Amino acid sequence: MELLRDFHARGWVSGTGGGICGPADGGGLLLAPTGVHKERVQTDEFFTVDPSDGHVVRSPANDALRPSECNSIFCLTHRRRDAWSVVHSHALGAVLAGDLAADAGRDHLVIRDLEMLKGLPGVGNQDVHLVPVIRNTPREPELVEQLTAVFDDPRFKDSYAVLVRDHGVYIWGKDVWEAKRHTEVYHFLFEATVARRDRHSEDSR
Amino acid sequence: MELLRDFHARGWVSGTGGGICGPADGGGLLLAPTGVHKERVQTDEFFTVDPSDGHVVRSPANDALRPSECNSIFCLTHRRRDAWSVVHSHALGAVLAGDLAADAGRDHLVIRDLEMLKGLPGVGNQDVHLVPVIRNTPREPELVEQLTAVFDDPRFKDSYAVLVRDHGVYIWGKDVWEAKRHTEVYHFLFEATVARRDRHSEDSR
Amino acid sequence: MELLRDFHARGWVSGTGGGICGPADGGGLLLAPTGVHKERVQTDEFFTVDPSDGHVVRSPANDALRPSECNSIFCLTHRRRDAWSVVHSHALGAVLAGDLAADAGRDHLVIRDLEMLKGLPGVGNQDVHLVPVIRNTPREPELVEQLTAVFDDPRFKDSYAVLVRDHGVYIWGKDVWEAKRHTEVYHFLFEATVARRDRHSEDSR
Amino acid sequence: MELLRDFHARGWVSGTGGGICGPADGGGLLLAPTGVHKERVQTDEFFTVDPSDGHVVRSPANDALRPSECNSIFCLTHRRRDAWSVVHSHALGAVLAGDLAADAGRDHLVIRDLEMLKGLPGVGNQDVHLVPVIRNTPREPELVEQLTAVFDDPRFKDSYAVLVRDHGVYIWGKDVWEAKRHTEVYHFLFEATVARRDRHSEDSR
Numbered sequence: 037m038e039l040l041r042d043f044h045a046r047g048w049v050s051g052t053g054g055g056i057c058g059p060a061d062g063g064g065l066l067l068a069p070t071g072v073h074k075e076r077v078q079t080d081e082f083f084t085v086d087p088s089d090g091h092v093v094r095s096p097a098n099d100a101l102r103p104s105e106c107n108s109i110f111c112l113t114h115r116r117r118d119a120w121s122v123v124h125s126h127a128l129g130a131v132l133a134g135d136l137a138a139d140a141g142r143d144h145l146v147i148r149d150l151e152m153l154k155g156l157p158g159v160g161n162q163d164v165h166l167v168p169v170i171r172n173t174p175r176e177p178e179l180v181e182q183l184t185a186v187f188d189d190p191r192f193k194d195s196y197a198v199l200v201r202d203h204g205v206y207i208w209g210k211d212v213w214e215a216k217r218h219t220e221v222y223h224f225l226f227e228a229t230v231a232r233r234d235r236h237s238e239d240s241r
Numbered sequence: 242m243e244l245l246r247d248f249h250a251r252g253w254v255s256g257t258g259g260g261i262c263g264p265a266d267g268g269g270l271l272l273a274p275t276g277v278h279k280e281r282v283q284t285d286e287f288f289t290v291d292p293s294d295g296h297v298v299r300s301p302a303n304d305a306l307r308p309s310e311c312n313s314i315f316c317l318t319h320r321r322r323d324a325w326s327v328v329h330s331h332a333l334g335a336v337l338a339g340d341l342a343a344d345a346g347r348d349h350l351v352i353r354d355l356e357m358l359k360g361l362p363g364v365g366n367q368d369v370h371l372v373p374v375i376r377n378t379p380r381e382p383e384l385v386e387q388l389t390a391v392f393d394d395p396r397f398k399d400s401y402a403v404l405v406r407d408h409g410v411y412i413w414g415k416d417v418w419e420a421k422r423h424t425e426v427y428h429f430l431f432e433a434t435v436a437r438r439d440r441h442s443e444d445s446r
Numbered sequence: 447m448e449l450l451r452d453f454h455a456r457g458w459v460s461g462t463g464g465g466i467c468g469p470a471d472g473g474g475l476l477l478a479p480t481g482v483h484k485e486r487v488q489t490d491e492f493f494t495v496d497p498s499d500g501h502v503v504r505s506p507a508n509d510a511l512r513p514s515e516c517n518s519i520f521c522l523t524h525r526r527r528d529a530w531s532v533v534h535s536h537a538l539g540a541v542l543a544g545d546l547a548a549d550a551g552r553d554h555l556v557i558r559d560l561e562m563l564k565g566l567p568g569v570g571n572q573d574v575h576l577v578p579v580i581r582n583t584p585r586e587p588e589l590v591e592q593l594t595a596v597f598d599d600p601r602f603k604d605s606y607a608v609l610v611r612d613h614g615v616y617i618w619g620k621d622v623w624e625a626k627r628h629t630e631v632y633h634f635l636f637e638a639t640v641a642r643r644d645r646h647s648e649d650s651r
Numbered sequence: 652m653e654l655l656r657d658f659h660a661r662g663w664v665s666g667t668g669g670g671i672c673g674p675a676d677g678g679g680l681l682l683a684p685t686g687v688h689k690e691r692v693q694t695d696e697f698f699t700v701d702p703s704d705g706h707v708v709r710s711p712a713n714d715a716l717r718p719s720e721c722n723s724i725f726c727l728t729h730r731r732r733d734a735w736s737v738v739h740s741h742a743l744g745a746v747l748a749g750d751l752a753a754d755a756g757r758d759h760l761v762i763r764d765l766e767m768l769k770g771l772p773g774v775g776n777q778d779v780h781l782v783p784v785i786r787n788t789p790r791e792p793e794l795v796e797q798l799t800a801v802f803d804d805p806r807f808k809d810s811y812a813v814l815v816r817d818h819g820v821y822i823w824g825k826d827v828w829e830a831k832r833h834t835e836v837y838h839f840l841f842e843a844t845v846a847r848r849d850r851h852s853e854d855s856r
Contacts, residue, residue, distance in 0.1 A: 126357060128433055135437065151787055151818035152741060160789055161817065172356055174365060202366065203356035228743055232750065331562060333638055340642065377561055379570055407571065408561035536767060538843055545847065582766055584775060612776065613766035 055124040057110045058212045060084045064093045065114060069101035087114040108177045109206060116187040117196075119208035121215035125223070130205040133226035136233055137169040138201060144168050144191070145199060147225050155221035157214075159194055167222075168192045169199040197222045260329040262315045263417045265289045269298045270319060274306035292319040313382045314411060321392040322401075324413035326420035330428070335410040338431035341438055342374040343406060349373050349396070350404060352430050360426035364399055372427075373397045374404040402427045465534040467520045468622045470494045474503045475524060479511035497524040518587045519616060526597040527606075529618035531625035535633070540615040543636035546643055547579040548611060554578050554601070555609060557635050565631035567624075569604055577632075578602045579609040607632045670739040672725045673827045675699045679708050680729060684716035702729040723792045724821060731802040732811075734823035736830035740838070745820040748841035751848055752784040753816060759783050759806070760814060762840050770836035772829075774809055782837075783807045784814040812837045 060066045064084040083103040084094040090111040092103060104110075110122045137145045147153065147165040154161050168189065170182040179200065186192055196218045197207040207222050209215035265271045269289040288308040289299040295316040297308060309315075315327045342350045352358065352370040359366050373394065375387040384405060391397055401423045402412045412427050414420030470476045474494040493513040494504040500521040502513060514520075520532045547555045557563065557575040564571050578599065580592040589610065596602055606628045607617045617632050619625035675681045679699040698718040699709040705726040707718060719725075725737045752760045762768065762780040769776050783804065785797040794815060801807055811833045812822045822837050824830035 126429070128429065128436065131355070131433055132436060149787075149817045150746070151815070161787060162789060172354075172366060174367060200356070202354045224741070224743065228746055231743065231747060331634070333634065333641065336560070336638055337641060377559075377571060379572060405561070407559045536839070538839065538846065541765070541843055542846060582764075582776060584777060610766070612764040 055104045055106045056215075057104075057106070057122050058215075059120040065110065065120070067103050067107055067110065069096065070104045085111065087111050106176060106206075108180050109183060112180055112183055112187075113206065113208050116184075117208055118210065119215070120210055121212040122206055122208040123215050123219045124204065124206050125219065126204040127223055127226070129223055129226040129230060130199060131202060132230045133167075133205075134169050134199045134201040134203070136230060137199070142169070145226075145229065147229055150225060150228055152221055152224050152228070155217060156194070156196055163194075165194065165225075166191055167195050167197050167199055169201055172201050172203045260309045260311045261420075262309075262311070262327050263420075264325040265299075270315065270325070272308050272312055272315065274301065275309045290316065292316050311381055311411075313385050314388060317385055317388055317392075318411065318413050321389075322413055323415065324420070325415055326417040327411055327413040328420050328424045329409065329411050330424065331409040332428055332431070334428055334431040334435060335404060336407060337435045338372075338410075339374050339404045339406040339408070341435060342404070347374070350431075350434065352434055355430060355433055357426055357429050357433070360422060361399070361401055368399075370399065370430075371396055372400050372402050372404055374406055377406050377408045465514045465516045466625075467514075467516070467532050468625075469530040475520065475530070477513050477517055477520065479506065480514045495521065497521050516586060516616075518590050519593060522590055522593055522597075523616065523618050526594075527618055528620065529625070530620055531622040532616055532618040533625050533629045534614065534616050535629065536614040537633055537636070539633055539636040539640060540609060541612060542640045543577075543615075544579050544609045544611040544613070546640060547609070552579070555636075555639065557639055560635060560638055562631055562634050562638070565627060566604070566606055573604075575604065575635075576601055577605050577607050577609055579611055582611050582613045670719045670721045671830075672719075672721070672737050673830075674735040680725065680735070682718050682722055682725065684711065685719045700726065702726050721791055721821075723795050724798060727795055727798055727802075728821065728823050731799075732823055733825065734830070735825055736827040737821055737823040738830050738834045739819065739821050740834065741819040742838055742841070744838055744841040744845060745814060746817060747845045748782075748820075749784050749814045749816040749818070751845060752814070757784070760841075760844065762844055765840060765843055767836055767839050767843070770832060771809070771811055778809075780809065780840075781806055782810050782812050782814055784816055787816050787818045 055068055055070075057065050057067045065087040067083040067085050069081050069083065081096045081098060081101055083092055083096065083101075085091060085103065085107060086093050088111070090107050095101075106122070106124050109124075113119045113122050133145050137143070144166045147167065148163070149161075151161045153159045153163060153165055156165070159165055168186040168191075170179060170186060173179055183198060186198055192198075196209065197205055199205045205222065205226075207215065207219045209218050260273055260275075262270050262272045270292040272288040272290050274286050274288065286301045286303060286306055288297055288301065288306075290296065290308065290312060291298050293316070295312045300306070311327070311329050314329075318324045318327050338350050342348065350372045352372065353368070354366075356366045358364045358368060358370055361370070364370055373391040373396075375384060375391060378384055388403060391403055397403075401414065402410055404410050410427065410431075412420065412424045414423050465478055465480075467475050467477045475497040477493040477495050479491050479493065491506045491508060491511055493502055493506065493511075495501065495513065495517060496503050498521070500517045505511070516532070516534050519534075523529045523532050543555050547553065555577045557577060558573070559571075561571045563569045563573060563575055566575070569575055578596040578601075580589060580596060583589055593608060596608055602608075606619065607615055609615045615632065615636075617625065617629045619628050670683055670685075672680050672682045680702040682698040682700050684696050684698065696711045696713060696716055698707055698711065698716075700706065700718065700722060701708050703726070705722050710716070721737070721739050724739075728734045728737050748760050752758065759781045762782065763778070764776075766776045768774045768778060768780055771780070774780055783801040783806075785794060785801060788794055788797075798813060801813055811824065812820055814820050820837065820841075822830065822834045824833045
C-alpha cells in the first residue's frame with residue numbers, strides 16, 4: 037500500500053489520466069478510484085477487486101467513488117501475464133512511439149540496439165524487441181478484445197507493455213517494484229526510439 | 242484559498258507572468274496582485290473582486306499592490322462561461338501552438354486523435370476539438386473585444402481555453418480543481434500537437 | 447544574503463559554471479568564490495568587492511578561496527548599467543541563441559513577437575528587442591573589451607543581457623529580484639526564439 | 652559515504668541502470684550492489700573491493716546482494732587513470748552522442764567551441780576534445796578489452812569519459828566531487844553537441 041502511494045508521489049501517474057493497480061493483502065488486486073486527482077488519492081479510497089473476474093470485493097467508505105475504468109484491462113493482464121501490478125501511463129513519449137508504428141504501417145513498435153532492453157526479464161541488448169500497438173477506442177474496456185489478441189500473439193510474448201495509439205501505454209510486472217522498473221525502462225526506450233527516428237529521418241532525406 | 246496557494250506551489254503560474262483567480266468565501270472572485278513574484282504571494286495579498294463588473298470588493302492591507310491586469314478577462318470568462326477559476330499561463334507550448342494556427346492561416350488550433358481530450362467535459366477522444374486563437378495586444382485588457390467574439394462563436398462552445406498568439410493561454414473551469422485539470426490537459430494537448438506537427442511536416446517533405 | 451542563497455537553491459547557477467553577485471550591506475558587491483560547487487557555497491564564503499574597481503574589500507576566512515573570474519565583468523556592468531546584481535548562466539538555450547546570431551552573420555540576436563518582452567523595463571510586446579552577442583575568449587576577464595563596446599552601442603541600450611558565443615549569458619538587474627526576473631524572462635525568450643527558428647527553417651525549406 | 656548517497660539523491664544514477672563507485676575509508680573502493688533500485692541503496696549495502704584486482708574485501712550483511720557488474724570496469728579505470736570515483740550513466744544524451752560518432756563513421760565524438768570544456772582539468776575552451784566511443788557488448792565486463800585499447804590510445808589521454816554505443820557513458824574523477832563535476836560537464840557537452848548537430852544538419856541541407 038505504501039509502495040503504491042510512493043508510486044503516485046513519483047509522478048508516473050500524474051495528470052488527470054493514468055492509473056495503477058497492485059496486490060492487496062488478502063489476495064485481491066488494489067485499484068485506484070476513477071475521476072480523482074491521482075496525487076490526492078487516500079489510502080482508504082482504493083478498491084479491492086477479485087482479479088479472476090474484476091468484481092469488487094471491498095469498496096471505499098466514500099460512496100461517490102467508482103473503480104477505475106482500467107479494471108477489466110488490469111484483470112485481463114493479471115490472468116494472461118501473471119501480473120500483480122499494472123501501470124497505465126499517458127506519457128507523450130508513448131503517444132509518439134505509437135505514431136511511429138502507425139507511420140510505418142505496422143501493428144507494433146520495433147526497439148533495438150539499446151542496452152536498456154536488459155532491464156526487461158529475458159531480453160538482451162542484442163535482441164529485436166517488439167511492443168504491440170493497438171487502436172484506441174471511445175472507452176477503455178472496449179480495448180479488451182484487441183488486448184486478448186495481443187496476448188495470444190507469439191510475436192509479443194516477451195513484451196511487458198502494450199501501446200495504445202493516441203492514448204498511452206499499459207506496462208506490467210510481477211509486483212509493484214518490477215512494474216516500476218519496467219515503467220522506467222519502457223519510457224526510456226520509447227523516448228530513445230522516437231529521438232533516433234527523428235534524427236534518422238533527417239539524415240536519410 | 243489553500244487550494245490557490247497549492248496551485249502556485251505546483252508551478253503552473255511560475256515566472257514573472259501568468260496569473261490565476263478562484264472563488265472567494267463571500268461570493269466574490271479572488272485575484273492575485275500584479276508585479277509580484279507569483280511563488281511569493283501571501284494569503285493576505287489577494288484582491289477580492291465582484292465578478293459581475295470587476296470592481297474591487299476587498300483590497301490587501303499593502304497599499305502598494307494592484308490587482309492583476311487579467312481582472313477584466315477573468316470576469317468576462319466568469320460571466321460568459323460560468324467559470325469560477327481561470328488560469329493564465331505563459332507556457333512555451335502554448336506559444337508554439339498559437340504559431341501552428343497562424344502558420345496554417347487559421348483563427349483556431351485543431352486538436353484530434355488524442356485520448357487526453359476526454360479530460361474535458363463533453364469532449365470524446367474521437368472528436369475534432371477547436372481552440373480559438375486571438376491576436377496579442379499591447380495590454381491584456383484590450384484582448385476583451387476579441388474574447389467577446391470568441392465566446393459568441395458557436396465553433397468554440399466546447400473549448401475551455403483561448404490561446405493568445407505570441408503570449409500564452411487562458412484556461413478555465415467551474416472551480417479551481419477543474420481549472421487545474423483542464424490546465425494539465427490543455428498543456429499536454431498543445432505539446433502533443435506541436436510535437437506531431439513537427440514530425441509530420443518532416444515526413445511530408 | 448538570504449536572497450542570494452535562495453538564488454542558488456533554485457538552480458539558476460547550477461553546474462560547475464555560472465555565478466552571481468549582489469549588493470552587500472555596506473555598499474560593496476558580494477561575489478561568490480570560484481571553483482566551488484555553487485549549491486554548496488556557504489554564507490561566510492562570499493567575497494565583498496568595491497564595485498568601482500573590483501578590489502576585494504572583505505575576504506572569507508578560508509584562505510583557499512579566490513573571487514570569481516566574473517569580478518571584472520560584474521563591476522563593469524555595475525558601473526555602466528547601474529546593476530547591483532548580475533547573473534552569469536551557462537544554459538544550453540543561451541548557447542543555441544548565440545549560434546542563431548552567428549548563423550545569420552549578425553552581432554546580435556533579434557527577439558520579437560513575444561509577450562514575455564514586457565518582463566523587461568521599458569520594453570513592449572510589439573518591440574524588436576536586440577541582445578548583443580560577443581565572441582568567447584580563453585578567460586572571462588578578456589571579455590571586458592568587447593563588453594565595453596557593447597555598452598557604448600546605442601542599439602543595445604534597452605538590453606539587460608549580453609550573450610557570449612559558445613559560452614552563455616550575463617543578465618543583470620537593479621537588485622537581485624529584478625535580476626532573477628530578467629533571468630527567467632531571457633531564458634524563456636532564448637528558448638522560444640530557438641524553438642521558433644527551428645520550426646521556421648523547416649517550413650521554409 | 653555520505654557524499655555517495657548525496658550522489659544518488661541528485662538523480663545521476665536514477666533508473667534501473669547506472670552505477671557509481673567511490674573511495675572507502677580503508678583504501679578500498681566502495682561499490683553499489685547490482686539489481687537494486689539505486690535510490691533505495693542503504694549505507695550498509697555497499698561492497699568494498701580491492702581496486703588492484705576487484706576482489707571483494709567486505710560484503711554487506713545481506714547475502715542476496717551481488718556487487719555491480721561495473722566492478723571490472725571501475726577497477727580498470729582506477730588503475731589506468733588514477734580515478735577514485737567512476738559514474739556510469741544511461742542518459743539519453745549519451746546514447747545520442749554515441750550515435751553521432753557512429754553516423755560519422757568515427758570511433759570518437761568531437762566536442763569543440765564550448766566554454767564548458769574548461770570544466771575538465773587541462774582542457775581549454777579553444778581545444779578540440781575527443782571522447783572515445785566503444786561498441787556495446789552483451790555483458791559489461793566484456794567491455795574491458797576495448798576499454799584497455801582506449802586507455803592506451805594517445806588521442807584520448809585528455810578525456811575523462813568513454814561513451815558506449817547504444818548504452819551510455821563512464822565518467823571518472825580523482826574523487827567523488829570531481830567525478831560529480833565531470834558528470835555534469837559531459838552531460839551538458841553531449842546535449843549541446845547533439846542539439847547543434849541537429850540544427851547544423853538542417854542548415855546544410
